[in-house]
Every structure is written in structure tokens, then in C-alpha cells.
Amino acid sequence: MDSSGAQASGTFDADRRNASWWVDRVVQALVFTGGVSAIVLIIGIFVFITGHGFGFITDHMDVGEFFTSPKWRPTSDNNPTYGALALIAGTASVTGLAMLVAVPFSLGAAIFIAEFAKGKTREVLKVLVELLAAIPSVVWGFIGLSIMNPLIIETFDVPVGLNVLNAGVILGLMAAPIMTTIAEDALKAVPEGFREAAEALGATRWQVIFKVVLPAARNGLVAAVLLGVGRGFGETMAVLMASGHSINLPTSPFDSVRALTATIAAELGETAAGSEHYQALFTLGILLFGVTFVINLTADLFIRGRRKP
Template identity: 75%
Template structure:
């Protein structure tokens, strides 16, 4: 009897016209599903390439005709609206992005790893399922809602608790961004911990190790590559965030001296200024050049994290 890959129109020895029609229909359905799955598989690659080509096309004019590399990367003066002498220095913008992302990781990493360890190694039954659902719900909160939390709730609290004039600062944005990055880091970390073979745990317990000793001395070292991959994915998530950072940082071009200073991030600069520029102008192209920089950084971070996670899965 012919298999499901039989070409339509092939002779059917037994079964009659009904069997022939059924096989003919199944063959077309099988090929259609294969084509659909293939298109879905390559769509992400096509979209990423398309976005990069568009961003590069819009920013390449500034890179080759207007950009002074030293001024662009090493000066903190961002005054693109000056008609006489516009300045395009992104050092302060990079410092603002790095400070917010760094503080966010200080908030997110302990919180995420602690949650992942408890869910994977200590929680059981309904407790585990409930916590996993809550983590997923936390990831589903839109970034603009996080921005409102930073603007309406965190801002007055920081002013009151720390006696500072403005609560829209690195501390505010770092806390908000840390909470935003925590769910994805928790999910990846939990997967890495669950990927550790049970025989490791059983061998340690057979030697008299406690539950915490098994986790600290056996499971965590075995899952370190996966945990590092989760942290890097969190860094990429924080580095590319826009709306919450725009609303919580104060949006001031400034190299911060403390966590209470207002800053401006690279992503927030693009979001705030792109709608006010002349399409194709120098300022417009400079913003797309920042977009190219962000794309390359986030792509590198996410690719590194993906390679690390793939490596631990193969191991």
C-alpha cells in the first residue's frame, strides 16, 4: 500500500475510488502544511533582515557624509536642533542607557535567580504552577503600564523617601526595568535548572547532602551556562526597552553621578525625537544611526545568549 507521500495520480492497487480520493487529498494537505510551516520558520529571519536593511538604508547617509566618529561616540553634547552648529554626541545617551540597564540587572538577577531556584527546586504541586502563572502574567504587563507605575507611584515615593527634588531618575528606571526583565530571566533560569539531570541530585542526596546543598553545590554549577544565557537575554531586554525608560528617567541629557540623576536613554531619544524631524534630514539620519547601534548591540547580546543556551542544551 502506498504511503502518504505518494504522488497524486499514482495507481492504487486496491481500495477503489474512495481510497484514491482520500490519499490525493491527504497529499495536498500534507504539502500545504509543510509549506506553511516553512514560511513561518523563515519569516522571523526575513523580518529581521528587512528591519535591518531599512534602518541601515535610512542611517547610512549620516554615517558616510555627516558623522564625526570621535564627536559621535566620545562627546556628551546632543543638540541636533541647533540650526547653526548641530551636535551629535551620544556619550551621555550611552551612559544613561548603561546606568539604567546596569541597575536593572542588579535588581533583576537576584530576584530572578531566587524565583527560578524556588520554583524549580523547592516548590511543588499547586504552588509551583501558581508561581509560574504569576511570572507569565508579570511578563504580559505592557511597557507603558510599567512607565505609568514609575511616573505615578515610584516618582513620589523616591522624592519622599530619599528627599530628592525629582524622582524620575536612574533609580526609578532601574527598578522598573529590572521588574520588566525579571520574568524572561526567571523562565530561562528555570529551564536551565530543570535541564540538569536528576541523577546529579540523586547522587548528591545519596551522599547525605541537604536540599540546599544539592542546589548550591550541584545544580547551580551544572546549570551555569543556561543561567548566564538568561541573564544576557535580560540585558538585551533592558537595553532595548523604550517607553518605560522614556517615562521613568526624566529624559535629561546627562552623564549621571548618582542613581538620583535624570538621564536619557538611546531608545528614548529615538522615540521622543523621530516624529519631529524632517524625513531624510541630518537629524533624521542620526537617529537611525543610533538605531543601527542599538540593533547591533542587542543582536550581539541575544545571539551570545542563544549560543550559550544552545550549548548547555547540547551538553
């Protein structure tokens, strides 16, 4: 505090730390914790899931049966079997159909918002799409049960309306908003100069979009679709409610199926912790975790990836 005197004589206290220094330190530590928490959490979750599922993989699992048998009978008294093929097929078929619904919807919406809508329309649309993404999945499941179900029964004259078609459409509508948002960001990131150049060369609006903007935004668009696929794989509640939840290898969109996620959600509460069944469910979790991890990682690489024309 007697700095004036100290400075006058040409010396000063180089070690003096005031409150700002400490605040800086604390904030740095906080931000660092926030930053690494994502890494810690993901490793933690991975360790947790594998820890619980690993016993099954080493002791009971028949890899051939797991991936090729559609017989998921974990509660059978004399001979429980753990074939996940039907569950994998259920998740895959629902997600596949969902993408058939979501890709055209979301790309169309993204192109409209990014390239055509102006001013207020654009802002309102963006907000609405984001709101759509915030609808809880149980609400979507409810729509699947109470609206889609009778609609499908009536339209296609089938006995059950809870099936691949129902879950696929619901999941597609669920995934579309987030895909729209990411795809729109990708389109917006294409420099104006490209559009201007193409237009000045005499390209129509459609030609500008199709020949310049979409190719330039390709990586971001692929990432949008992949994140949608990841969302589809991981979605539980809506699929549980709309898919019929019966073990089947689907041969048509009107077959009921059961998803990996829905199986875990429905059965985990009923099993004894540490039992074979319990561990098998965690093995399904490992599979899901692995698949979504790979999909999201790929999407991320695409977003970061340098475009190669």
C-alpha cells in the same frame, strides 16, 4: 479509480496524485514560509534601518564625536552636534542598575520555583510570573511616574524622582519575570539523578543547589541574564517615563538620564524624513540593533553551548 483491474494485471498508475499529496505540498510550503520569515524579517529590518541611517554615517557622522561627546544637540540651528555618549551612558546605567535588581530577584524566584515549591504553589507561582511578564511597559512607566517618583523624592530627599534609580528599579522588575522563566527552565533541565546523587552523599538542600544544580545550569542562567540585559537595552516606554529623559552623564543614581531608545521614540516624529537628524536617529537604531543582536546571539550560544565542567 479502476485500480482493482489495474492491480490485478500487475500494473498501477505510479504518477497518480490524490488530494493528500496536494495538501502535503501546500502545508510544506506554508511551514517553510513560516520558518524562513524570521530570517527574511530580520534581514529586512536590518536593511531598512541601515538604509535610513547610512547616509548619516557616511556623510555627517564624526565617529569620535558620536561615541565620546555627551552633547546631543540635533536641533541646534547653527551647529547641530550628535554626541551619543550621554545616551549610551543613560541606557547602560539604567540597564546596569536593572540587572542589580533583577538578577537576585529572578534567580531567587527561579530557585524557589524549581527546587522548593511543590504542587499547587509551584503552578500558581509559574502562572503569576508569566502574567507579570505580560504587563505592558507603559503601565510600568506609569508606576514609575506615579509611585516610584514621589517615593524616591520622599525617601532620599532629592528634588527629582525620575532618574536612574527609578528607571533601573522599574526596568529590573520588568526584566525579572522573563529571566525567572528562563532560569527556571535551566534549573529544571538539570537531571534529577544529579540531585539524588548529591543528596545520597549527604549534601544538604542548599549544598545540592549551590554545588551541583547551579553549576550544572550555568549556561542557561547566563543566557537568562543576557536576555534580561537585552530586554533592558531595548525597552523604551517605561524608561522614557521613569528616567527623567534629560541628557546627562550620570554620576549618581539620582541623576536623570536619557536612553537611546527613548531618544528615538521621542524625536523621530518631530524630524523631517531624510534629514540629518532623522538619519542620526536611525544611526542610534543601528547601534541598538547591533548591541541587542550581539547580546541575544551570545545568550543563544550559551543556551546551545555544551557545558564544559
